[in-house]
Amino acid sequence: MATALNVQCTKCAKSAGIATCNGCLAKLCRRCFNDHRQDLLKEFDNVVYAHDILKQKLETPNKNDSHRLLKQIDEWKKDSVDKINQLAEQCRTDVIILLDKNKDELIDRFRKISNRVHKGRDDEDYVERDLSKWMADLKELTDELIKPSNFRIEEDKQSPWIQKIRVREDIHDQAKVKDGKWWFNFVNKQI
Template identity: 25%
Template sequence: MLIKDKTNSSVGFIKVVSMAMKTTHRAVCCQCKKTKGTLICDECSKDFCPKHMIEHVDDLCEQLNKTDDQFNQFKLQIEEQLVKPETHELMKEIDNWERESIEKIQKMANDIRQELSSCLISFIDDLNAKFRHLTEQFIQCRTEENIINSNIQFFNEELNLLKNNLHKPPFFKILYKSRIFIKRIRLTKNSKLFLKVKS
């Protein structure tokens, strides 16, 4: 704390600044224009009567107390950052970048899913029709007891082809472009890492 006692500020503080005040006989108070017993403040070079000098000192004390409060508030901010560095504004920037990047990825993934879903429905419907036709041929072959090695090989090959096409459709696939659509993020550090404090 810079100011331990903020009560009776004009009384306590006037002792500190009294040496900076000079009595003048012809000066006029800058507040009430009186000339009797005026004092000049060496800091601001203004003339004051005794009453307004006290008010001036009170004002200086108030300003000093406000500055003291700002020092204390900043001290608390530093202590908080030391304990919780994740609350720093730069951390929030990273959080925002992460959220925006995830949103972009999710949107692109959903768009591709919808497009793929439409293609798959049409493709699998056609594949199912071919499978039903092959099944009918297979049933007919068994019914007629036309079981020969070439027929068995044919059905196995056709069935495997349909299986492969189901898992790896020959007409469409997923491509990955190398172009970056998400901004890269990195930390740059200045060689002058510390503030110079005036001695």
Template identity: 35%
Template sequence: MASSTISSKVLCVVCNKGKGSFKCEGCLRMFCPKHSNDHRNDLSKQLEEIVVARDLIQQTLIQQMEDPQQHPLVKKINQWEQESIVKIRQAAEEARNRLIKTTTEYTNDLKKKLNNLSDELRQSQEDNDFIETDLQQWIQKLEELKKELHNSTTVTIQEDSTPLVSKILIGNQNTFDVFERVCGTAEIKENGCLVVKN
């Protein structure tokens, strides 16, 4: 008879003793008085850790509400902005350099033609060696140089339709929406530990 009494006794899951056992309603395990107190202390420590984690989340949330510019995604946008500015400045500098090179080559060519005409005029004037046809020819050359000088706008600026900087987009997607889109309709059960597909 004594053996049947011992076998029906529920033992502490820690020390395997049966004196004054208490059942924890949360984990459904049995504890002796000493280990019941230890278990309760462990639960209190876990609760404190949860409170600390909640406090950290609350502190981060308050900081983001007080200074939204410090949000990590705002910082990412700021970085994108700075990188975009660098790209635009670099493209503008390259365009300026190409324009200066092109216009310099063009004006150097005009200067060379004008110098040649100036030498020809000076020499003819010094030698007093010119006739009406020479005068007509020089007038024509001067008119051509004047046209070239005023029509130096053969250089044009065109914008490339390909964007230099990619546009930044803001999306807001709930993680549940992502879950539903990937897995279809389902139910979450047993405190988030089990997913049952509908």
């Protein structure tokens, strides 16, 4: 009957299981129980280390570039500025091409006006109405040179080119906002 009461050690399988761990309910001999406690002590040291690291991070003030979310915003800003610069360069190139084309057309129209003015002067064949018409044509060409009427720059208000980002606040069950401040429901725990 003495053998029926002997409990086997969970770790070494000896029939000397004299202690039960209340945490894992393992039946252990004295030597394995002491080893088990040493393992628990090592795990406890890991918990204390993780605790201290987290405490240090919580006590360190946030810097402008230290958090990954702040880095994400900086990356979005850089990408957006790059896209704006690319689009501005493309628009600038397009405008220069259109200005050159417009100028060529204006030069052609100017030559026609110039020929009429020279012919009128050479033939001494002009009246007040001709002078007014030529002056109006020259003013129109000048205005077209300064502010072309055949193209313009416009902003697309319907679909923004740059994607807007925003910060979204997710409220967790353990946290409540009261008077604009966070209140966490901790049960008397110290860090």
